[in-house]
Amino acid sequence: MKCNFHTHSDFCDGHASVAAMAQAAYQFGFASLGFSSHAPLPFFAEWNMTTQRLPDYLASIKRLADDYRGRMEILCGLEIDFIEHCWGVDQPLFRQLQLDYRLLAIHYIYHPDLPPEQYVAVDMADDQLDAYIARCYGGKPRRLVEKYYQAVTAGVEAGGFDILAHLDLIKKNNRGGRLFDEGSAWYRRAAMTAVEALAGSGIIVEINTGGLARGKTDTVYPAPWILAELQQRDVQICINADAHRPEHLTLHRAAGLEAAAAAGYRELEIPGPSGRRSIPLA
Ligand SMILES: [Zn+2]
Numbered sequence: 001m002k003c004n005f006h007t008h009s010d011f012c013d014g015h016a017s018v019a020a021m022a023q024a025a026y027q028f029g030f031a032s033l034g035f036s037s038h039a040p041l042p043f044f045a046e047w048n049m050t051t052q053r054l055p056d057y058l059a060s061i062k063r064l065a066d067d068y069r070g071r072m073e074i075l076c077g078l079e080i081d082f083i084e085h086c087w088g089v090d091q092p093l094f095r096q097l098q099l100d101y102r103l104l105a106i107h108y109i110y111h112p113d114l115p116p117e118q119y120v121a122v123d124m125a126d127d128q129l130d131a132y133i134a135r136c137y138g139g140k141p142r143r144l145v146e147k148y149y150q151a152v153t154a155g156v157e158a159g160g161f162d163i164l165a166h167l168d169l170i171k172k173n174n175r176g177g178r179l180f181d182e183g184s185a186w187y188r189r190a191a192m193t194a195v196e197a198l199a200g201s202g203i204i205v206e207i208n209t210g211g212l213a214r215g216k217t218d219t220v221y222p223a224p225w226i227l228a229e230l231q232q233r234d235v236q237i238c239i240n241a242d243a244h245r246p247e248h249l250t251l252h253r254a255a256g257l258e259a260a261a262a263a264g265y266r267e268l269e270i271p272g273p274s275g276r277r278s279i280p281l282a
């Protein structure tokens with residue numbers, strides 16, 4: 001069953017309208033499509049939707065859901081940043097919304113030395129991340145990585161989220177082991193704190209193929225060894241494209257399916273208008 005629950009549009013940093021994304025999904029034969037624009041933040045971020053656009057976003061997706069009723073299920077979600085001491089799904093802004101699901105994402109890390117409303121951004125270009133490592137972590141990438149996984153763990157433990165996005169996003173700027181060794185014992189220990197927090201949390205972990213689509217990574221998020229650890233702890237998964245363009249919706253789905261099967265998964269868990277359900281891995 002083709003589906004995707006991590007879909008951007010021109011309400012945030014996507015490159016197509018919600019209608020164009022839905023039309024492409026329908027033509028690809030999707031049974032279900034969930035939108036997940038970058039939710040508003042309390043400071044300016046170029047890829048996030050503004051609070052002013054939120055009502056239009058919700059209404060547009062509701063209209064699309066009505067248009068496609070009986071042909072393709074359309075869900076309304078948000079990709080919401082969790083930032084320690086700052087922001088999360090428990091904000092009054094989000095609590096009042098009728099969402100089908102909430103994606104948890106760590107794109108920003110709190111650092112006490114930074115001025116108010118400034119955070120370490122982990123989803124940036126190499127040189128920008130390097131500048132943060134120099135400024136905030138004494139030039140030691142390991143300290144950033146450990147803080148990143150602590151933030152993922154805190155987001156999971158905070159609760160209220162349904163799906164964890166790109167669990168090991170921190171590897172995005174580490175192609176070829178440029179900054180740190182992902183096979184080292186300390187890296188595995190750091191990532192395992194998040195894995196252990198996910199066990200029993202009820203949060204679905206996405207296999208995210210968006211890094212592949214944008215040429216940023218050679219493998220899906222999360223890494224195969226992390227997926228295997230999640231599988232051993234009965235953490236449920238789904239496969240998401242993190243699509244910013246219509247053609248991304250199906251581009252690397254096969255890689256996602258392959259990674260799930262290699263980790264021992266036989267089923268996916270997906271959100272729906274009336275709760276979650278399991279579907280066969282296919
Ligand atoms: Zn994201």
Ligand SMILES: [Zn+2]
Nearest residue numbers: 006008079242
């Ligand atoms: Zn995204």
